[in-house]
Amino acid sequence: MDWFQTVVLALIQGLTEFLPISSSAHLILPSQLLGWEDQGLAFDVGVHVGTLAAVVYYFRQDIWSMIKAFFASFKGENSADGRIAWFVIFATVPALIFGFLINDWIDAYGRSILVIAGTTLIFGALLWYADSTRTEVEPLENITFKQAMWIGIAQAVAIIPGTSRSGITMTAALMLGFTRQAAARFSFLLSIPIIMAAGSYKGLELWQTGTTAQWEYVLGGVVLSAISALTCIYLFLKWLNQIGMLPFVIYRFALGVLLLGVYFFA
Template structure:
């Protein structure tokens, strides 16, 4: 890797992890379209840890309140923060289970340009439909266990590259009647255990392999992904009610059409 590749890939991870446009798709595309070599496991772990640090920094007060309430619930204390904390746990289980079961299958069959193009278009259209038909009557504090499990099952679908973890979970939450802010907030809170689990799994793989690592590039990737993700979360939530999901839907449709053109007309190994 060189510094240009490091910065570009870290920016892609940081900017797309929390936007409804699929970070996995964007990280696959440079190697498919530009011929870049795989960035390596250590770099992959690093940029994921950078985005994890960003979301935990942004929601640090929410996380602190939820953790206190979560442990207090074992003593019989009931609160909104405690209920949301438990629901984040329950919503994470489907992604962990399906991720463990289907990881190898997705790696083998799901990383082609055609698959990414299809999921980008299909789930982009679904996001648009969910946004324009939303009822927006429920704040996050009114979430139920059924809501959490439904959103969690949607999150498991994001194992397919191009789906977008944040996109599909926000879509599900909007379809369940949550406000845009509530949908985005729960999606971001759900990302914490998922990113932590994925990073831990990849870290275990890293420790089991004896490959040379450009640690200066990894550290640079962590910093760039963390700062870009922090800015992304802040401005996304700030502008969400004003812009809605339409800009991201348009982007996904354009990207999907572009990828179909690449797949059918450009001699790329897809």
């Protein structure tokens, strides 16, 4: 790697992790389109740490309230924060199971430009439908176990590159009648355990393989991905009600068509 690749890949990770446009697709594309070599496990772990730090910092007050309410629930105290904490845990399970079962298959067959183009277009259209037909009646505090699990099942599908974890979870939440803000907030909270799991898995793999790394680039990736992710979360939640999902849908359609062009004509 060099510093140019470090900056580009770290910014891609930070900006796309929480936008409904698929971070995995964008991290695969530089190698597919520009011929860049794989950035390596250490860098992958680093940018995951950066985005995790960003979302934890932004939601630090919510997380602290959920942690306190989670332990209070063992004493029989019932609260919205406690229920959300439990639902985040349960809703993470489908993605962990799905990832364990088909991760090797995805690595072998799911990272092609054609697959990314297809999922980008299909789930972009689904996001447009969910946002344009939304009812927006439910705040996050009213979420039920069944609704949380449907969102968790949707998250499991995001292991397929191009789907977008944040995109499909917000799509599911909008279809279930939640407000845009509630959909985004639950999606971001749900990202915390799944990013931790992905980072831990890659970290374990890094430790087992004993891969060497250029640690100055890894550290740069951590910092840049954290700053860009924090900025992205702040601006996305600030502007979400005004701009809606349409700009991201248009971007996904344009990207999907571009990728199809590259696949069939390049």
